[in-house]
Amino acid sequence: MPIRPARRITDTSPKNFGMFAKAVGMSGDLIHLELGMPAEDTPQHIKDATIASLQAGDVHYSDLQGLPELRSALAEKLRNQNKLDVAADNVLITNGLTQGSFAAFMAFLDDGDEALLLAPYYPQHIGKAELAGAKVTIAPLDARNGFSINRALIEPHITPSTRVIALINPCNPTGRVYTRAELQIIADLAQEHDLLVISDEVYEEIIYGETHISIASLPGMKERTISMFAFTKAYAMDGWRLGYVVADAALMGPLMKITTNEVTHVNTFIQHGALAAVTGDASVLAGMVARDRARRDLVVGRLNQMPGVTCAPVEGTIYAFPNIAATGLSAQTCADRLLEETGVVVEAGSFYGDAGEGHLRVCFGCAEIDVLTDAMDRMQRFFNAL
Secondary structure, X not given: OOOOOOHHHHOXXXXXXXXXXXXXXXXXXXXXXXXXXXXXXXXXXXXXXXXXXXXXXXXXXXXXXXXXXXXXXXXXXXXXXXXXXXXXXXXXXXXXXXXXXXXXXXXXXXXXXXXXXXXXXXXXXXXXXXXXXXXXXEEEOOHHHOOOOOHHHHHHHOOOOEXXXXXXXXXXOOOOOOOHHHHHHHHHHHHHOOOEEEEEOOOOOOEOOOOOOOHHHOOOOXXXXXXXXXXXXXXXXXXXXXXXXXXXXXXXXXXXXXXXXXXXXXXXXXXXXXXXXXXOOHHHHHHHHHHHHHHHHHHHHHHOOOOOXXXXXXXXXXXXXXXXXXXXXXXXXXXXXXXXXXXXXXXXXXXXXXXXXXXXXXXXXXXXXXXXXXXXXXHHHHHHHO
């Protein structure tokens, strides 16, 4: 008789890897623009600090919440940059933002609770909420209004069972950086309906002239927000699996009950690399963002030259979210045909929920300019031929 898996496994939606899964194993000259994997290498000073820490013998157990010196440096950054009133004890180092969000959902959702996602949403949030026993509900934002946060589109999906609302700012996949007025709508709803906000801010550094605002900095939100950050995108440290969660003291205990049971604590010596990232020369980060801006300008400009395609300005992140509805193709059909006929791998907007239908997500931050130019040439020929 086969061993029966836990109900939390059988009742959870399978994780879907979208177009990446379709492209794996395919032969030919493929250009991968579907994964949010930075094209940049991790800056050398971060590697050097990590190597030095390893050679110095920082190979044993350390603080369960994260190295105190790293948490202190992050608290200073959060006070100065994010305008959050926090100390080192409000910071928890995690294995990437992925573990941070998993801990947040597990610590604050029970069976029968509801977690509200704004669509287009980040698909990984669905499985995490379901593993916690919760039901996921969706509030679709309006593409015609730039996927802006609109109270009338969100509040009807809040029920007495809603406990959590998940926010991604800057937003993957739309590239929006939400304004203070938009964030205030979420803050008002959270306070009026007694909700916890789980705020994914992994792209906070990758913005192009906009101002990133942490929702926890708004009045009344410090006590009901779990803010999540990572070194993944801005510092090109995706393979390092290093992030951090920021939360009020009353929220930190439940979070740590999950993380200490799950992994004890994050790898000790790589935290010294993170410390070098936070305290190092800011021009290194600025240079990486400037190169992402150049990639963005190329891709958005070229997409807007293609028949049947319009692409809104990308305010933040490393993704363009072009509208291809005028072609008459569904998002998935368009993505499939681009893969099959051009070798360019992009994600269907419908992968991020029904609100993303009629769009593609094109990652411009994962390739160099010459590769992006080749991809845009191939896509141009495809749309010209439709």
